[in-house]
Amino acid sequence: MDAVDRAILDALRANARATYAELAREVGLSAPAVHERVSKLEAQNVITGYHAAVAPESIGYSMSALVGIFLSDTADEDLVADQLADLAAVEDCWFVAGEESFVVKVRVPDVGGLEIAIRALSKIRGVARTRSTVVLSTRFEGRVQSAGRPHA
Secondary structure, eight states: OOOHHHHHHHHHOOOTTTTTHHHHHHTTHHHHHHHHHHHHHHHTSSSSSOOOOOOGGGGOOOEEEEEEEEEEEOOHHHHHHHHHHHOOOOOEEEEEEOOOEEEEEEEESSHHHHHHHHHHHHTSSTTEEEEEOOOOSOOOOOOOOOSSSOOE
């Protein structure tokens, strides 16, 4: 991956609906050359998909929480992860270092929905306990980082 690929990634992350012609103007290549590079990035699983960013509140999901998942000594991490993926309320899941084994972000309509989600999480075989942190407000989320060199 070279600097041009990184510039294409930055442009797509800022606007995934950009045309190849628009991307070409931004990175200084022809549209067919950009199309070829994007296709290669997709084939290499660098670009893993495109999606619409939706305001959760606008579709009835006004409550978010981060839930730490503590596993029992006999838990199978892969099976737990598979079951976490099956829960509709779980939006993101991270395997982490620290006291918890997983941290998940759940998005629900209200406190009652959070209670239902926590009960479902607790019923997963191998989950010893959970610890929830309710999100009061979101300052920023889904920030697009540059595909260029990492910055401090």
